Amino acid sequence: MKTNIFHTTLVLLALSLGFTACETDNYDEPEAAITGQVYDHNGLPFQTAVGQGSMSIKIVEKSYSVSDSSVVVIPQYLNMTQEGGFTNTKLFAGTYEVCPWQGAFYEQDGDGDAADVVLLKSGKTTTVNFSVTPYLTLEWVKEPYMDSEGYLNASFKFYRNQKEGYDMPTLNDCSLYISHTQYCGTEADSNYTPNPTKLTADMEGQEISMKSKIPIRYAMHYWVRFGARCSDTYQKYNFTTIEEIEVTSAQLAQ
Amino acid sequence: MKFYKSIIFASVGLGISLASCQDLDIEPKNMISGTDVYNEAGITAYMAGLYKYLPMEDFRVSPSTGSEGFNGWGCMPWDMWYTGESVGSGDTGWTFDNIVKGYWSEAYKEIRYANDLINDLESYKGTLAGAEEWQAEARFVRAYTYFALVKRYGGVPILTESQLMTDNEEDLYVARSSHQECIDFILEDLDYAIANMTTTKIQGRANRYVAAAFKSRAALYAGSVARYGGTYDYVDENGVQVMGIPSTLANDYFQQAYEASLLVDEGGYSLYRGDSQKDVNFRNVFMNADNSSESIFIRQYNINNNVHSFDCVYSPPRMASTYGDRYNVTLDWVELFDGLPLDEQGRIKTTDDDGNYIVYDGEQALWENAEPRLLGSIMIPGRTYKGVTLDIRSGLIKEGISPDTKIAKFVADDAQTTLAYKNASTWFASNVLTTTDEVRKQNPLTLSSGEQIYINGLDGPSLEGSLRSTYTGFHGLKWINLNWSVAETQLHRSVNSWIDIRYAEVLLNRAEAAIELAQNGVTSVNGHNLLDDAMTCINDVRDRAGADLLTSTAELSSETHLNERMTGKGSMVFAPTKGLHVVRVERYKELAFEHKIYWDLRRWFTFHDQIKSYRRRGLYPFLFIDEHTVNEAGNPTGKWIYDSRVVGIPNGAGSFPTSRYYDKIPDSQRKINPLLTQNNQY
Known part of the structure; x- marks a missing residue:
């Protein structure tokens, strides 16, 4: 009887020892949040493609590498909204370098992409805004409308922006994007989206009209925007805002 | 009596134990030493190992199953699925990253083995027959491997000696050299190989003409990067231009490419013309890889040791x-x-x-x-x-x-x-x-x-x-x-040979270098009129193919070419001038499905324009x-x-991201070598 109790105690002791090795991970879960908005040089929201299609926000966690340059930190990239906003609520607390990354705008402050250094704390949301100078500013001239033959039409004009100390990149092309969702960007319905138009310097400030490749087929809502780009390293687009148009069955080609 | 016996046993035992302590200073049997390697048989075996891991884009290129992209069996997805040549059910999207497998540590392993040979053989010159030729061959291997790195990453760390174990980790860190230094290092190795290698042809193995043919490829790449890659030039945090080559050097590299391709002719290679029916003849260039006069550098396979699965994976399902x-x-x-x-x-x-x-x-x-x-x-x-x-x-x-x-x-x-x-x-x-x-x-x-x-x-x-x-x-x-x-036609049974370099490629390298030079102020090299020579080379390829011949060098003009898809025959291929368009289309037609066009589009820097919202x-x-x-x-x-x-x-649209003109330096390597800077756009 005694030995049984003795054995049981031993087993329990061994078990408890075994379990203590499985201590729970006590590192704080990623609860820090960052949010922000990219503005153009006029203070308007910088129009871009949803996700990382036309730019992203690069963040580098510097907490461990500040004192030791041999620590190599791999950057993370944040997705964008189509109006140039970004949010991530699942980051580890720490010190981060944050900068707008590889979009259709001039580099900042002449020294690569100038990064803001921010301290993110658990449970808190830190806001970081940026201002960039886009290569091109696009403005609507005629917002999307349906013509009598059932095509979707629109027009825009563009202006080239300069930034002191930088060469203006040469112009490349522009496109009209027609989408079935509000996430209108470089990915749109290829059956409607016409082929790109080449841009030349003398077109600056002129009205540029484009229309859908084929007549619109279904009565529903469409989201439309223009994009234009330069021949720089990244070949990313500047955009107009997104305009929504409801096509009624009366407007479709018969 | 018993006592004596004990003494005898004890002394015998002592003797044995003492004797065993005498000659511990022998060579360990499980390690290969210099005397094992530095003789004819040993060095042949060593060299066979180097060839096995040579980063040749062959049938066993396999991002899905290989090691850093090479030596796998699955042979997909392949680069030709992303260039407009073809598509396959392994990746029907446009995930360019699928074919980027961070070839790095395998390369430096190969380079280390080559370096050991190059350095050790120095002391065997004069005592070991053929030491000079072996050394030159090892330098070819080193150049070939470095080129595989440089065409992916731009400038990389150059190592010419094996690093030794050390207590101080920092001694092992090596920074990247510039893109140009790496190219010059490769060309120097190849020049040495050309000067010192044998002229004997052994299928599957390099000789001086293989080195020359490979040099025409590497120098043509360098010339193209210098001329067309300027937009993507990048100087890293150490102040080294790791991406891009100064444009002033373009002609110099094109001239080296041209001269190297002339040298290949001395080896007696020619386009395969063994069959009278031209379509059958073209097919047989590949069927007869082992015996054809066109094969310059091939890789052979063997049913017991080294097989591939190309036929089974790529045939129509009924076949x-x-x-x-x-x-x-x-x-x-x-x-x-x-x-x-x-x-x-x-x-x-x-x-x-x-x-x-x-x-x-x-x-x-x-x-x-x-x-x-x-x-x-x-x-x-x-x-x-x-x-x-x-x-x-x-x-x-x-x-x-x-x-x-x-x-x-x-x-x-x-x-x-x-x-x-x-x-x-x-x-x-x-x-x-x-x-x-x-x-x-x-x-x-x-x-x-x-x-x-x-x-x-x-x-x-x-x-x-x-x-x-x-x-x-x-x-x-x-x-x-x-x-x-x-x-x-089963998996793991194919043994037909891969042709890495064939004479048709050398002719087209030569024609392209000639047109690049002719359109940039050089009319003749070594007495060859460049445009005439380019036309002869292209027509040689076209005649064998049964294609229409060029009728005059006027077709190789420097007039601007309109780069827009669906604007005429050949308009899927982009080029700055009409003359270059002719030779680039010829490469597309002749060298398709040979792992060549993907690298061409990268060095021409037309990839992002050609494959832009592109649907097959x-x-x-x-x-x-x-x-x-x-x-x-x-x-x-x-x-x-x-x-x-x-x-x-x-039916999805694909766009080549400009960041992929240079591969990303693997993060894992940057963590163990802090001097290793990342490429731009990553």
């Missing part, structure tokens, strides 16, 4: 025991060839001037006058391969509809429209029969006569559903071993049930119409 169908050649590529009816936009002309389909009599009529090289590169419906007669048909036009009927084109062919046939054309919806059955498990259609007929061709193309038949309407032929039966196109044949017959193989044929359009299933 393989399993797998199959990764070799769907695009219509865009087919349209580059001579002898096809094309419209003004360079598209295959399958409709008349009113936009109604032209009716072709018989499944081979469209291909009657096609350039033989095309017929040697893809499979043609109605022809028999491996005992199987190719059966390609997208659907049937219903009974009672006469082939004389005027039928308007079903869907726009503008390389963007992706509408399904049934949505695009009401005529199609009510008069054309298609099936969603898997092509090889179809339920046949019973006609009013009682005859049974398959709606879809047994080799595709399938319009609906992903059912293991060609997406584009074409199956590739280049490299496929036609001597094999279907039953023999295919060709879809439909057969009239009326007036049809059945050919000897049992396949229906008769009156055909052909529709060209964006492919039915992998």
Whole structure:
């Protein structure tokens, strides 16, 4: 009887020892949040493609590498909204370098992409805004409308922006994007989206009209925007805002 | 007595134990020492190891199963799926990252082994026969490996000696050299190899002409980067230009490429012309890789030690025991060839001037006058391969509809429209029969006569559903071993050789370098008039291919070329001038499916313009049930119409991101070598 109790105690002791090795991970879960908005040089929201299609926000966690340059930190990239906003609520607390990354705008402050250094704390949301100078500013001239033959039409004009100390990149092309969702960007319905138009310097400030490749087929809502780009390293687009148009069955080609 | 015995035993025991302590200073038997290696047999074995891990883009390039992209068995996804050459069911999207596998540590392993040999052999010169030649061969191996790195990453760390174990980790960190320094280092190794290697040809092994041919490739790459890569130049945090080569050096590298390609001629290589029928001849360049005068540098395989699975993975499914169908050649590529009816936009002309389909009599009529090289590169419906007669048909036009009927084109062919046939054309919806059955498990259609007929061709193309038949309407032929039966076509059984460098590539390297020089202020090199020589080289390739010849050097002009898809024949290929467009199209046609075009597009820096919102196109044949017959193989044929359009299933648009002109330095390597800077755009 005694030995049984003795054995049981031993087993329990061994078990408890075994379990203590499985201590729970006590590192704080990623609860820090960052949010922000990219503005153009006029203070308007910088129009871009949803996700990382036309730019992203690069963040580098510097907490461990500040004192030791041999620590190599791999950057993370944040997705964008189509109006140039970004949010991530699942980051580890720490010190981060944050900068707008590889979009259709001039580099900042002449020294690569100038990064803001921010301290993110658990449970808190830190806001970081940026201002960039886009290569091109696009403005609507005629917002999307349906013509009598059932095509979707629109027009825009563009202006080239300069930034002191930088060469203006040469112009490349522009496109009209027609989408079935509000996430209108470089990915749109290829059956409607016409082929790109080449841009030349003398077109600056002129009205540029484009229309859908084929007549619109279904009565529903469409989201439309223009994009234009330069021949720089990244070949990313500047955009107009997104305009929504409801096509009624009366407007479709018969 | 017992006592004596004990003493004897004890002394014997002592003696043994003491004796065993004497000669501990012997060579360990499980390690290979210098004396094992530095003799004829040892060094041959050592060199065989170097060749095995040479980063050759061959049949065993395999991002899915290999080690850092090489030496796998799956042979997919392949780079030609992203260049407009073809597509395969391993990746029907445009995930360029799928083929980037961070080739790095395997490279430095190979470089270390080569360095050991190069350095050790220095002390064997004069005592070991052939030490100089072995050393030169090891330098070729080192250059070949470095080039694999440099064309991926730009500048990389240059190591010329093996690093030794040390307590101080920091001693092992090496920073990247500039892109230009790396190229010059490679060319210096190759020059040494050219000067000191043997002229003897042994298949699968390099000699001085292989080194020269490889130099023409490497120097041509360097010249192109210098001339066209300026937009992507990048100086890293250490102040080193790790991406890009100064444009002032372009002509210098092109001249080196040109001169190296002239040197190859001294080796007596020539284009293979062993068969009188030109399409068969072109096919046999690859079938006869081991014996052909055109093969300069090949890799051989062996059923016991080193096999690949290309035939099984890439044959049409009916011609393989399993797998199959990764070799769907695009219509865009087919349209580059001579002898096809094309419209003004360079598209295959399958409709008349009113936009109604032209009716072709018989499944081979469209291909009657096609350039033989095309017929040697893809499979043609109605022809028999491996005992199987190719059966390609997208659907049937219903009974009672006469082939004389005027039928308007079903869907726009503008390389963007992706509408399904049934949505695009009401005529199609009510008069054309298609099936969603898997092509090889179809339920046949019973006609009013009682005859049974398959709606879809047994080799595709399938319009609906992903059912293991060609997406584009074409199956590739280049490299496929036609001597094999279907039953023999199994995984891990292929041993046909890969040709890494063949004379046709050297001729085209030479022509391209010549045109680059001629259009940039150099008219002759070593007494050769460059434009004349370029024309001779291109015409040599074209004549063997059965293509139309250039008639004058005026066709190689420096006039600007319009770079826009669908603006004429060859317009899928971009180039700054008309002359360069000619040679670039020639490379597309001659060197397709050989892991060459992907790297060409990268060094021309036209990738992002050419593959921009790019959708692949295919060709879809439909057969009239009326007036049809059945050919000897049992396949229906008769009156055909052909529709060209964006492919039915992998119809997504692809855009090459400019960041992929240089690969990303693997993060894992940057963590162990803090001096290693990352490339721009990552």
